[in-house]
Amino acid sequence: MTDIASSSASVSARRPNEFWISELNGRQWEAVKECDKPLLVIAGAGSGKTRVLTYKIAYLLDHGYRPEEILALTFTNKAAREMNERIGKIVGRERSQGLWSGTFHSLFSQILRMEREAIGMKRDFSIYDASDSRSLIKSIVKEMGLDDKTYKPSRIQGRISAAKNHLLLPQDYAADASIMARDNRDNVGETHRIYAQYFQRCQTAAALDFDDLLLYTYLLFDRHEEIRLKYARRFRYLLVDEYQDTNFAQHSIIAQLTRENHRICVVGDDAQSIYSFRGANIDNILQFHVQYPESVTVKLEQNYRSTQNIVKAANSIIFHNKSQIEKTIFSDNAVGDFIALMPAASDREEAAKVVGTIARLKRKEAVDFDEIAILYRTNAQSRSFEDALRERNLPYRIYGGLSFYQRKEVKDIVAYCRLLNNLDDEEAFKRIVNYPARGIGNTTLQKLFSASREHGVSLWATAYEPDKYGVKLHQGTLNKLDNFCRMILDLRELLSEVGAFDLMLEVIHQTGIKNDLNQEDGPEGESKRENVEELLNSVRAFEQDWLEENGERFVPLTEFLQQSALQTDVDQKDDDTPKITLMTIHAAKGLEFEAVFVTGMEDGLFPGVQARLFPREMEEERRLFYVAVTRAKRFCFLSYAQTRFRYGSLERSEESPFVREIDSRFIREENEMTISTDRVTGTGFKPTLFVAPSEEKGAFPHFRGNERKTPASPRSDTPAAASANSRGRKLSRVSAVCSSVSGSNESNGLSAGIVIRHERFGKGTILAVEGKGDNANALVEFENVGRKKLLLKFAKFKVLES
């Protein structure tokens, strides 16, 4: 089972690998070229993990693997995108097209859509996000007459999520004595019934939640051996990034796909495992050698990112953890500056100090804003920094928190779209049935609810045919319901005729949303209208991108919905002006910055109160701290506030115990810095950096600050062109490509029988050409992906033989 790569190497290697070797150190190269045995790469922070992954894929491509035979799984879209770009740079874009790379969730949801029949799902299933799930759980708790104090939706959601991550269906859950005992002990003994009901309701709504994307993929492969084999064979090589953060479900699916051939490479760092709260199981990485006894382990221990002081300080932090894989991370970079500790009297002062220091970093060290990050433990901490940055007119960008797609006005429009796409989507229905207000109130809804539960049909079904399900309503209400349903059905007619963008425009007009928003005045209404604009922009951008890659007449709404459901804040880019990054430490995983501020270093905040009593949680918090510090290339600051506003009132806090865990040789307090400069070497960090922020007034008189913000939307995360930009392409470039391609292809006079190579789908034979002008399209039979209809206006391919 280990012959393929080597046997085909001589045939297809086109490029000497010496060039690569110069780009890699010995260990990295070792990891790249080991393609026969299962490979575990323990990659310390900043040790070139992504480099190894990308070169390894390039190496595979050079040794007989076709792009579509490689599956590369990441945790974030950003990581996937970055990987794709870097591979494109190494082997050229065309040779990497067709690679299966992306997040677990997005790739699996694509597979589920392709194999929907096997699991009895319809093509246009909805994806419930966390708040949809929570709201569904909430209504179930209510319906079951349980106390929502003891059965707090978020708590139940956590349990259900954990169950799914352990591949436990409702019946398995109820049958598990230890789980039931635990639930009973915790006074939530009815959880299994909620879970069963939740599961059922998701099914009648044709909806999958995030965890279902994994669970159903597992079940698909488990119950349909032929399908599992199909994918196990298709993916001849499997790579997994951030393996320390995989949960049992992910681990199991990987096992399903590698059962026959063990061509797999996982990359991770146990010291950076920070998602155990989400079911991530560190044993997956620790037990890799047991799962694959013939496996090889490569440790990458040289850090190329940070100064020696930062690396050593980070080592001294993680040293306090008991359980870990033995390794010594070292750096050959400059010694660098001390980690700087910045105490502050209040959270406001903390923010002022941080921002003041940023201004100085920019001026004295020429660190640009996009090389600076302010990190914190909880999203709630962002506010004081926002205020301080706005006051100083410094550009920033917040990631996380209330993401764009979670705003009410945006969610409402998306909910309409979801309902059009999938009439059974219950959460979407609930959200918009009476928005804008049309007199369908709670009492009506309750009647529909109980009818739908009673008959096991969707809410839509009962609203559409109330009589059939014995719903008793006044004539007036019946008329209102009927009007609503007719409007939805009318809009639905458009699904097969127009693209996502046009459809959304129709929705906004026909449903009265536009009217409603136009009536709202004041800054809030203004900001809502802006957000709707942004939503439309992002749809348009998505369309541009999608049409180019898939030759179709228009973008089906369902395509947009699917990608937007799995899109996170970090995936969005607004414009190109450098901005200071504000995010949680979790969100910063995998990123790096010249200067990093780790803020809120307070006992009870970081580590949080809940962690203090449990050693295992303390270790996770400590790893989180380790992740935070190792994001920094040159400058790392730790700040804390002695008083802080929490839940609206002032609270006192002490310095985090983590601060004292750093070896004192690598850290200095702000005021100490001004005196002891003797150890300051390397990058030449001037002690003058630390001056009271008040002296910093007007540091950037010419700088044009943040765009104006309305109080209602103080954040600067605009997802305009999120999708198009997210692939690293500009709209202008897209259109340029389109025009040139369409010109050449049309004049080439394509006809049946001609063989082409498509950028993404590979080699294929044209079966038929039809249509004129913009609508000209070709039906092509591709070798690997089957039949596709390409819209010649957008399709990127070249003719091989005619």
Next chain:
DNA sequence: ATATCAACCCTTTTT
């Protein structure tokens, strides 16, 4: 049925 206001939780962390 809707609009408004007071009382009430609260905060980890995210695909």
Next chain:
DNA sequence: GGGTTGATAT
């Protein structure tokens, strides 16, 4: 501080 829920008036 902020968002959600519940009671109350219209």
